[in-house]
Amino acid sequence: MSPVSSTPHLDVATPERVALTLPVAGIGYRCLAWLVDATLIFFFWVVAYFVFTLLVSDVLGVFQGLSTVGRTLLVVGVFATQWLYWTVGEVFFHGQTPGKRALRIRVVRMDGSPVGLLESAVRNLCRAVDFLPVGYAAGCLTMLLTARHRRLGDLLAGTLLVRDERIDLDKYTAPVDASGTGAPSSARELTSEEVELVLAFLSRASGLEPQVRQRLGARLVERVGGLDDAQREAVLASADATEAFLRRRARAEV
Amino acid sequence: MAAPLPTFVARRRADWDALDALLTRQRAGALTLDELRRLDALYRRAASDLAHAQTFYPDTDAHRFLNQLCGRAYAAIYQPPRERWPAVRAFFQREFPRVLRRELRFVGASGALLCLGILLGALVVLWEPRGAELLVPGPVRQYVAQGRMWTDDILSVAPPNSVSSDIATNNLTVTILTFATGMLFGLGTLFILVNNGVHIGAIGALCLREGMGGGFLDFIAAHGPVELSIIVIAGGAGLMVGQALIDPGELPRGQALALRGREAVKLVLGCAPFLAFIGAVEGYVSPGDLFPTWAKAGLGLSLGGVFWAYLLRAGRTDAEATEVPAASAS
Numbered sequence: 001m002s003p004v005s006s007t008p009h010l011d012v013a014t015p016e017r018v019a020l021t022l023p024v025a026g027i028g029y030r031c032l033a034w035l036v037d038a039t040l041i042f043f044f045w046v047v048a049y050f051v052f053t054l055l056v057s058d059v060l061g062v063f064q065g066l067s068t069v070g071r072t073l074l075v076v077g078v079f080a081t082q083w084l085y086w087t088v089g090e091v092f093f094h095g096q097t098p099g100k101r102a103l104r105i106r107v108v109r110m111d112g113s114p115v116g117l118l119e120s121a122v123r124n125l126c127r128a129v130d131f132l133p134v135g136y137a138a139g140c141l142t143m144l145l146t147a148r149h150r151r152l153g154d155l156l157a158g159t160l161l162v163r164d165e166r167i168d169l170d171k172y173t174a175p176v177d178a179s180g181t182g183a184p185s186s187a188r189e190l191t192s193e194e195v196e197l198v199l200a201f202l203s204r205a206s207g208l209e210p211q212v213r214q215r216l217g218a219r220l221v222e223r224v225g226g227l228d229d230a231q232r233e234a235v236l237a238s239a240d241a242t243e244a245f246l247r248r249r250a251r252a253e254v
Numbered sequence: 255m256a257a258p259l260p261t262f263v264a265r266r267r268a269d270w271d272a273l274d275a276l277l278t279r280q281r282a283g284a285l286t287l288d289e290l291r292r293l294d295a296l297y298r299r300a301a302s303d304l305a306h307a308q309t310f311y312p313d314t315d316a317h318r319f320l321n322q323l324c325g326r327a328y329a330a331i332y333q334p335p336r337e338r339w340p341a342v343r344a345f346f347q348r349e350f351p352r353v354l355r356r357e358l359r360f361v362g363a364s365g366a367l368l369c370l371g372i373l374l375g376a377l378v379v380l381w382e383p384r385g386a387e388l389l390v391p392g393p394v395r396q397y398v399a400q401g402r403m404w405t406d407d408i409l410s411v412a413p414p415n416s417v418s419s420d421i422a423t424n425n426l427t428v429t430i431l432t433f434a435t436g437m438l439f440g441l442g443t444l445f446i447l448v449n450n451g452v453h454i455g456a457i458g459a460l461c462l463r464e465g466m467g468g469g470f471l472d473f474i475a476a477h478g479p480v481e482l483s484i485i486v487i488a489g490g491a492g493l494m495v496g497q498a499l500i501d502p503g504e505l506p507r508g509q510a511l512a513l514r515g516r517e518a519v520k521l522v523l524g525c526a527p528f529l530a531f532i533g534a535v536e537g538y539v540s541p542g543d544l545f546p547t548w549a550k551a552g553l554g555l556s557l558g559g560v561f562w563a564y565l566l567r568a569g570r571t572d573a574e575a576t577e578v579p580a581a582s583a584s
Contacts, residue, residue, distance in 0.1 A: 158512025
């Protein structure tokens with residue numbers, strides 16, 4: 001729930017004269033996405049190794065003299081996993097390799113437009129340098145030092161990774177049950193911040209400990225309230241009543 | 255006065271969901287013309303909703319949602335032109351040779367560094383034979399000591415763990431590293447070029463001393479010219495990147511880097527098919543006695559000649575010759 005403006009972000013001025021603010025993916029997201037991709041590549045190599053062993057051990061004696069083919073395959077395989085995998089993913093699947101897709105992050109240019117072949121080629125060729133001296137140390141270091149968590153390849157290509165958040169709008173439109181006391185007429189209008197706060201509490205309330213749920217509910221009632229003592233008594237009688245009141249209060253103006 | 259947040263969301267949500275669905279379908283495949291028009295209209299409305307949310311509901315989830323929705327739509331609408339086959343053909347017919355000619359200074363410097371390395375390596379070994387112990391890898395020295403070419407065994411059937419992947423992928427790795435280490439202020443490129451030069455020079459000189467000069471020549475003749483050219487070109491690209499880092503000119507360093515990176519990578523990508531081709535030559539033609547040395551040398555020289563003729567002549571027009579006189583100098 002951190003505000004958009006305090007985390008690293010990318011500002012994009014669209015031709016429609018609206019400023020987009022895209023959240024930047026940090027080092028954690030990127031490492032996890034890389035782990036997913038690396039695992040996929042690892043399994044590719046495991047399978048390739050067994051196939052290759054089968055070919056060369058040559059149980060049937062058919063593949064005698066095929067070792068040059070094997071060598072070619074090896075080069076193709078290394079090429080595919082070192083570079084092709086990443087670039088094909090980023091160019092053809094909207095800036096996402098399977099790992100990035102799983103973590104919901106995406107490569108974009110510095111102006112927010114989708115990444116092209118040249119940029120993707122640069123940033124993935126630079127993996128060789130970002131990997132130096134071992135385990136992406138150089139890349140991680142630059143990610144920590146740059147404002148938008150970019151590694152060397154990103155700097156050279158002019159790209160960065162942004163996050164696709166999964167945001168649920170249902171909480172705004174959840175149905176209100178009609179029972180219980182209505183909002184007092186003296187109540188002031190809530191600010192959007194307070195609405196947000198109340199809705200965030202409501203969407204999480206069912207997962208909270210009973211005491212915590214009660215306490216937080218009571219504090220929110222205090223904050224948004226405008227109730228006299230008798231009404232407050234009634235509202236705080238049970239968690240359900242509290243939350244019903246809060247839900248009505250958040251959407252009182254509908 | 256703005257409507258309360260839930261009211262706003264409830265009123266506009268249908269449009270957002272429709273846009274969301276259209277974007278999902280757009281990813282999966284083609285939309286009809288009508289749907290594209292609708293996408294455009296919905297995007298504009300969502301953008302105005304975003305502006306509204308920025309003003310009245312900053313830092314709420316609705317704001318974040320709209321940000322993201324508009325970001326996706328923006329990416330879908332303002333896509334870069336797709337690189338299709340005609341673009342690929344145009345790249346190899348004109349753009350790649352042109353970029354190379356424009357950046358010939360860097361490629362020349364890179365070639366000079368490699369030659370310097372070769373010269374150094376050869377001189378050291380010719381002058382002081384024990385220098386070979388330092389400069390030539392152990393396994394290669396063993397082969398040479400036995401009077402055999404180390405390359406002869408690449409062809410023989412071997413279990414996978416002895417098919418050394420660093421031989422098989424050497425060209426690829428060297429090319430990528432030569433370019434990419436340009437990010438280290440060009441020092442990485444410099445080191446790799448000189449280092450590889452020294453290795454080649456040292457091994458060549460060692461073979462010469464041991465009376466195997468013919469064998470060495472026999473092995474490298476067919477693929478050497480083109481392969482070394484490719485590494486030199488990749489080195490040129492690496493030096494371009496290094497230069498952008500050290501002397502970005504009037505641009506901020508980040509922008510200069512991104513700009514030069516885009517140009518430099520064209521050199522590397524342009525080399526890729528030739529690298530694959532020459533890899534095949536190295537794998538099938540160079541080792542063994544299938545072809546006589548003169549045939550290999552002839553092949554190597556003509557391949558090198560064709561390669562450079564292509565690089566220096568393809569896509570040249572009168573306009574370019576007058577526009578960039580430096581490129582036609584050499």
